[in-house]
Every structure is written in structure tokens, then in C-alpha cells.
Amino acid sequence: MLAPALDLPLSRKQLRSVARATARINVWHGAVRSGKTVASLLAFLLAVAEAPPSGLIIICGRSLQTIERNVLEALADPALFGPVAAGQVRHTRGATTAVILGRTVHLIGAADSRAEGRLRGLTAYLAYVDEATLLPEAFWVQLLARLSVDGAQLLATTNPDGPRHWLKAGYLDRAADLNLRAWHFSLHDNPSLSPAYVRSLHAEYTGLWRRRMIDGAWVIAEGSIYDCWDEQQHVVDELPPMVRHWLGVDYGTSNPFSAILLGLGEDGRLYACAEWRYDSRQKRRQMTDAQYSAAVRGWLDGLQVEPEWTFLDPSAASFLAQLWEDGHPGVARAANSVVDGIRSTSTALAAGRLLVHRSCEGLLSELPGYVWDPAGTAAGEDRPLKVNDHSCDALRYVVHSTAAEWRHLIPDLIPEEVSADAAA
Known part of the structure; x- marks a missing residue:
């Protein structure tokens, strides 16, 4: 034996x-x-x-x-x-x-x-x-x-x-x-x-x-995805000094384009520090990949921030190539497991370790309405309703793609064991 x-x-x-x-x-x-x-x-x-x-x-x-x-x-x-x-x-x-x-x-x-x-x-x-x-x-x-x-x-x-x-x-x-x-x-x-x-x-x-x-229950995904979201708790007007920065980008042409700058503060918390967003339908003018690249670069220069990595919607191959051509540093395809990304973001929000600056208006408008798709639930799948989710996607990309970087830097968070359950 x-x-x-x-x-x-x-x-x-x-x-x-x-x-x-x-x-x-x-x-x-x-x-x-x-x-x-x-x-x-x-x-x-x-x-x-x-x-x-x-x-x-x-x-x-x-x-x-x-x-x-x-x-x-x-x-x-x-x-x-x-x-x-x-x-x-x-x-x-x-x-x-x-x-x-x-x-x-x-x-x-x-x-x-x-x-x-x-x-x-x-x-x-x-x-x-x-x-x-x-x-x-x-x-x-x-x-x-x-x-x-x-x-x-x-x-x-x-x-x-x-x-x-x-x-x-x-x-x-x-x-x-x-x-x-x-x-x-x-x-x-x-x-x-x-x-x-x-x-x-x-x-x-x-x-x-x-x-x-925790309970090990096979339960339905319904209602709000980030059910712990509390604007009074999670929204801040001032930011502490940041020790690291990363960028998450959800690419859109006819749909809104959103870039979320994520920072790790000296206080050991993650912050959605700033947002650049462009809605071609509202502006009634679409931008090219080169124009998007220049606009994001100008926005970051204005913030005087050079993110270590930029995590991009994996389906945006043409924009990825444009960023590489323009010499944008640290460009990578985002980790795009939707449920795992939602779980990482939810974990940080629930622990009070992910906060959002009030200037991120697009993200703040989307978070309360970020909900599970009832059609997906009926089919036995967990998936968000694909409506008004562009800044939420950008946030998910950068939070989940950097999880290995920030989890061990935040002592109050236990490393995620969902996929590493074999250590049990």
C-alpha cells in the first residue's frame, strides 16, 4: 500500500x-x-x-x-x-x-x-x-x-x-x-x-x-458579477505614490476603445489610476490603429507614466502589431480566461485591495451593470453579458495578467489556489 x-x-x-x-x-x-x-x-x-x-x-x-x-x-x-x-x-x-x-x-x-x-x-x-x-x-x-x-x-x-x-x-x-x-x-x-x-x-x-x-456548491451564476462592488468603499479621490504600473487595453473600432492604467501603491493596494476611452459612435469618427497608438502614447506621456507591460485584447492582432511597430514597450497578449479573470478581479475587490480612481468614468459607469448572461446560464456556461463591458474587460485583462506579480506583494491576499488545488 x-x-x-x-x-x-x-x-x-x-x-x-x-x-x-x-x-x-x-x-x-x-x-x-x-x-x-x-x-x-x-x-x-x-x-x-x-x-x-x-x-x-x-x-x-x-x-x-x-x-x-x-x-x-x-x-x-x-x-x-x-x-x-x-x-x-x-x-x-x-x-x-x-x-x-x-x-x-x-x-x-x-x-x-x-x-x-x-x-x-x-x-x-x-x-x-x-x-x-x-x-x-x-x-x-x-x-x-x-x-x-x-x-x-x-x-x-x-x-x-x-x-x-x-x-x-x-x-x-x-x-x-x-x-x-x-x-x-x-x-x-x-x-x-x-x-x-x-x-x-x-x-x-x-x-x-x-x-x-468554499462550500463546494454547484450554484448558478446570476445577477451582478462583482456583487461586492460598493462605490463608497471602492472609489477614491486621491492616489498614493505608485511603485509599479501596468496597462490593460480593450480594443474597439465601432465599439468603445478602453485603456485602464493599473498601479500598485506604496500602501500595498491596487488602483485603477486612470482611463483613456474613445467611443467612435459618440464621436462619429473611427480611428485607425496608428491613431489609437499615438493617442495612448500621448495620454501616457501626459500622465508621465511608462507602464512595465501593456496587456492587450488577444483578438486585436492588428493593433498589437501597430504597438510593436511604434516601439511601445512591453506589449503582450492578455491572459483571456474570462471566468479566471473575473475571479482575480473579484478577489481583489472583495479583499478591499483593488480601488478605482474617480476619474475612471467609463469603468465606474460599467461596473454596477456588469452582469452574468442569463442565456449562458441557461446553457450551463458562466459568461458576462456582452453589453457595456469594455472598460470592465480592460480592467480584467490587466488585473488577471499581472496576478503573479501583485499577489505576493500584498500580504493580506492568499495566493489563488483554484487551479493549483493539487497542493491541497
């Missing part, structure tokens, strides 16, 4: 889930840092050790990078798996295979529906799926079809999503009709967390995110 080699305390629920993970489909779901990933990985190690020599083993995730971070690094961590990790998990970063307990394991990223084609022709015995709700349904269906030999198993872990998500409606809710076992974990099911850390996580999330990430 591998379990006695672990130094990490395991809860009764974790041990029970490992022992009972004998169904064709086994799913660990629930709150962040709730211990579900450690339990699922321990079950996976046991299944690898018992797999027949000819059985194909695969690990699937949103991307190769998330598989490396959430699965392989966790499996190789001596603090989690003790002697089991010593030399038993070997992987070269970027390679599409790993060696686990002497077995070759194939790694498959599934960022979109086209990834389903990578499974065609495979016959697998064992599959582990990381962050299952982030994978396309077509990929999941094809993966199950590939697990066609006697005794084949799928093990998966995920944070909750909306109650109409395909995984919840099509599988978890139909467990009685399928060869499926599922275990729900809340934050309090992880015995290795300190009370202080649990309190910090409770304080970090609010509204929808608290229900999903």
Missing part, C-alpha cells in the same frame, strides 16, 4: 474515497484546498501500480502546463507523497509523456473541442482528468469511449461550476444510472489546513465564488 508512506494527514473521507474508487467513472469534486486532489492522486497511483502491463495510461487536463503544475508536480512532491515520490515520477518539462511507478503515461491537453481528435484510435485502460469542468464535453465523451477494455477506469477531479454544466447534469446527477461514484469535499474535509488559513480563504471569496470555492 502507498498510503502508509504518506506523512500528510488524511481524513476519513479521503481514505474512504481512495478505497472505494472502483467504479468505471470516479469523480472528486468540491471546494478549493479541500483535499480532493490528494485523494484522487493517491487513488491514481494505486491504479497505476495495479494496471496490466499492456494497459495504456493517460492524464488529461486543460493544457500540458496545467497537467505539469497540478498533477506531475504534486505527484513528485515529497511533502505530499513521501518516499513514493522519490524517483518514481519522472518527466521532462514540455514532453508529452511521463514515467510514473515505472509506467509510461501519456499527457494530453484539451483546450478546445479539436482536442477530441487526439483520442481517436486509442484504447486506454486508465485515465486521470484534472479540472474536468474546463474540458470540452466532446473530449470527455470520446475519452470514455476510448476506455473500452475490461476494468478500464476514469478518475477525475474538479471544482464546481454551474448546476447545468454538462458534467453535473449529464454525469453527477445521473450517478445512479451510470457506473459512477462521486465524492463531494468541502473546505473542512482537509485536516492539513490550519484554522488561520481557513479563515483567510473564507475572507478571500465572496458571493458566487464563496458558494463554489
Whole structure:
């Protein structure tokens, strides 16, 4: 048995889930840092050790990078798996295979529906799926079809999503009709967390995110996206001295163009310091990429600010090229995972660590009306209503794209563990 080699305390629920993970489909779901990933990985190690020599083993995730971070690094961590990790998990970063307990394991990223084609022709015995709700349904269906030999198993872990998500409606809710076992974990099911850390996580999330990430509930996204937004609390008339600056840009031609300057103040808070916005419909004149580039440069020169990075709407390829041609420093495509970006922004707002200067009129007009799209909710998707969201998008781009930069600089914020749940 591998379990006695672990130094990490395991809860009764974790041990029970490992022992009972004998169904064709086994799913660990629930709150962040709730211990579900450690339990699922321990079950996976046991299944690898018992797999027949000819059985194909695969690990699937949103991307190769998330598989490396959430699965392989966790499996190789001596603090989690003790002697089991010593030399038993070997992987070269970027390679599409790993060696686990002497077995070759194939790694498959599934960022979109086209990834389903990578499974065609495979016959697998064992599959582990990381962050299952982030994978396309077509990929999941094809993966199950590939697990066609006697005794084949799928093990998966995920944070909750909306109650109409395909995984919840099509599988978890139909467990009685399928060869499926599922275990729900809340934050309090992880015995290795300190009370202080649990309190910090409770304080970090609010509204929808608290229900999903702390309670582990599959709840609907409805109403205001930033339900913690309070103009009296979050709007300031004066700015402290800034130690760093970044810029987020949502590009528009017929739609408004918005640039939000984000600063990190000496007081350890983030500030939407200033906004440049152009609405061609109101002005009755569209601007070219070159004109936008010159206007943004003139605006920044007037502020006497040189942002370290400018994060641009990834779809604005022509404007990106124009900024590069004009020598605008530090231009990059923004991290554009919408829900993750909203979560980063919501976390900072809820903690009182993201404030907005009163001069950002476009952003202030959009934030109260930034709401979830009911049509998306009906389809089982979390997505904002695409109306009057241009400055909100620019803010999301720059806040989320710089998360790795500002989270460790703000001691009151706990590093986000949503996608790094494997450390639980």
C-alpha cells in the first residue's frame, strides 16, 4: 500500500474515497484546498501500480502546463507523497509523456473541442482528468469511449461550476444510472489546513465564488458579477505614490476603445489610476490603429507614466502589431480566461485591495451593470453579458495578467489556489 508512506494527514473521507474508487467513472469534486486532489492522486497511483502491463495510461487536463503544475508536480512532491515520490515520477518539462511507478503515461491537453481528435484510435485502460469542468464535453465523451477494455477506469477531479454544466447534469446527477461514484469535499474535509488559513480563504471569496470555492456548491451564476462592488468603499479621490504600473487595453473600432492604467501603491493596494476611452459612435469618427497608438502614447506621456507591460485584447492582432511597430514597450497578449479573470478581479475587490480612481468614468459607469448572461446560464456556461463591458474587460485583462506579480506583494491576499488545488 502507498498510503502508509504518506506523512500528510488524511481524513476519513479521503481514505474512504481512495478505497472505494472502483467504479468505471470516479469523480472528486468540491471546494478549493479541500483535499480532493490528494485523494484522487493517491487513488491514481494505486491504479497505476495495479494496471496490466499492456494497459495504456493517460492524464488529461486543460493544457500540458496545467497537467505539469497540478498533477506531475504534486505527484513528485515529497511533502505530499513521501518516499513514493522519490524517483518514481519522472518527466521532462514540455514532453508529452511521463514515467510514473515505472509506467509510461501519456499527457494530453484539451483546450478546445479539436482536442477530441487526439483520442481517436486509442484504447486506454486508465485515465486521470484534472479540472474536468474546463474540458470540452466532446473530449470527455470520446475519452470514455476510448476506455473500452475490461476494468478500464476514469478518475477525475474538479471544482464546481454551474448546476447545468454538462458534467453535473449529464454525469453527477445521473450517478445512479451510470457506473459512477462521486465524492463531494468541502473546505473542512482537509485536516492539513490550519484554522488561520481557513479563515483567510473564507475572507478571500465572496458571493458566487464563496458558494463554489468554499462550500463546494454547484450554484448558478446570476445577477451582478462583482456583487461586492460598493462605490463608497471602492472609489477614491486621491492616489498614493505608485511603485509599479501596468496597462490593460480593450480594443474597439465601432465599439468603445478602453485603456485602464493599473498601479500598485506604496500602501500595498491596487488602483485603477486612470482611463483613456474613445467611443467612435459618440464621436462619429473611427480611428485607425496608428491613431489609437499615438493617442495612448500621448495620454501616457501626459500622465508621465511608462507602464512595465501593456496587456492587450488577444483578438486585436492588428493593433498589437501597430504597438510593436511604434516601439511601445512591453506589449503582450492578455491572459483571456474570462471566468479566471473575473475571479482575480473579484478577489481583489472583495479583499478591499483593488480601488478605482474617480476619474475612471467609463469603468465606474460599467461596473454596477456588469452582469452574468442569463442565456449562458441557461446553457450551463458562466459568461458576462456582452453589453457595456469594455472598460470592465480592460480592467480584467490587466488585473488577471499581472496576478503573479501583485499577489505576493500584498500580504493580506492568499495566493489563488483554484487551479493549483493539487497542493491541497
